[in-house]
Each structure stands twice: as C-alpha cells, then as structure tokens.
Amino acid sequence: MDVFTGRAIRLQEIAPIFRISQEERMAHRSLSELAQKMRNIDIAMLSTHTGSGDIASRPMSNNGEVEYDGTSYYFTFEAAHSVQDISENPKVGLSFQSKGIQVAVEGTATLIRDKAPMREHWSPDLDKWFEDGIDTPDIVMIQVDATRVHYWEGEEDGEVQV
C-alpha cells in the first residue's frame, strides 16, 4: 500500500512531464527501437488469404539474428499453399511473439525464384529444412514488405513508421 501511494504521488508530481514524454515516445518510437525488442524471435506466423476466403497461417523460420527493418524473407516450396495464396493475393500478415511483446505486420509479399537474393538471405538454420540449401529443387523465397507495423507491450501499444 505504501509503495502504491508513493508511486501515485510521484506520478502526480511528474504528470505533465510524463504525459509529454509518453506522447513523444509513442510518436517517435522507431522501427529500429522495436527491432531491438524483436531480436531472437525465430518463428513468425505468416497469414495469407486462401482461395476460399479464409485466413490461413503457418509458422515460418525467421532469421532472429537480422535486425527487422520492415522487410523480411522466408523460404518454402513451390507446392506450399502459401505460394499459391500469395500468387493470387499478395496481401499478407506476419505476427511475431516474444516474452511480453507482440508485433503484427500488414504487408505485401513477393515470390522470388532467383538464387542471388536467396543466397543473401539464407541462414544456416534453414539447412535442416532444405537439404541442398538454395539449390533445393522447387525452393521459393517469400519477401514481405511491411506497410503497417503495430506492437503491443504489456498495456502499451503503438504503431511505428515503416
């Protein structure tokens, strides 16, 4: 009770400053700041529009070592439903979850079959899924460019500029 009262008094005292700095922080939180909190998230859920109008999601291996800058890359096979879905409607969603933070991305996906960009975004973690690396037959890279990025962290939420 003492702690709570103490905290309430302190908040009242600093309220004008607090309000400004809170607004400033919300307005100016950068993608780079958010990316720091997203580090080491190795799984993203990729959501696509299916031909029947449903929203289908599946986990994709995310290179948690690379700082998120609004564009991310995933690998799959030609026969995957995600490839079919994206070829019909490139609007996708990505969600990232880590202890205490959730990030939802709205974005546009592009299917890439060229080996040069694949090589650039390959991560050794992928070797267990793709026996011959980027030379695995029917491998496809999905590039997702974010159009909106929302985050939730405890009772705070906001949107960052991309």
Add this chain to the structure above:
Amino acid sequence: MDVFTGRAIRLQEIAPIFRISQEERMAHRSLSELAQKMRNIDIAMLSTHTGSGDIASRPMSNNGEVEYDGTSYYFTFEAAHSVQDISENPKVGLSFQSKGIQVAVEGTATLIRDKAPMREHWSPDLDKWFEDGIDTPDIVMIQVDATRVHYWEGEEDGEVQV
C-alpha cells in the same frame, strides 16, 4: 559421428514399424491431445480481414486454463477495428504459440453482446482491461468457432478434426 551412424542404423531397422506408427499417430491425433499441449497459452493472435483487403492481427487474452475444444472467446470494445472487421467478414484466423508448438486456426467469428454468455466465459485476468467486468460499457465478446486446426511441433505437422 558414431552417434549419427548408430541412429541411422536403428532408424533403418525400425523403419517399417516407425512409418506405420507415424501414420497412425498423424491420423488419430485428437483435438483433446492437442489441447493438452496448448494449455497455459494466454495470448492468441486474432487475424481479421480489413475493409481495405489487408490482414490485420492483434493479441487477445486467451483463457489458458480452459481446454481448447474448437471454440474460444475473446473480449474487446465496440470501437475496436476487430469488431468492425468481423461485422463485415466473419472469417478469421487465430494463432497460438508456445515453446515448440504452433497452432493455426481458421474459423468463423460471432459478435456477442448478451451478458449471460459473457459471464460464462469471463476470466479474472480480464479485470485489468475491463474495469467493470462484463458491465463495462461497450464490451463485446468475440466467439471463434474453428473450421480447421493445424499444428506444427518441431518437424512434425498435422491437422486435427474439429
């Protein structure tokens, strides 16, 4: 190297049995078995179709104490984008993530404003978000009935009957 060779030999020896039991297991895994692995997941990402054709997602508080049976309940406010989205297109996605398991649900959402079903699905965890509980003005309950449930667990994946 020894370990790897040993494992390869053992797998060859048991391959016919392994294949059968793997198929049996895949075919017969029940929603109830999956629900055991989903226990204590307190956050689900709810994905909706937006009016502009995007896929928007946001974290929803999930009652991790209740065993998942294909229907789940979330609380929000009338003014939420999710309510607007669902009223225009009830097809939604849910994704659940826990250590080592991911579950993606395709489903249909219903907006509920009656207090009786809200009371039934209320969890005390929600009190911090809704000051007056189910009597909080403009509270809405979203019921999601699964049409498909997919799961991924390490290198295994499958679909369960709902």
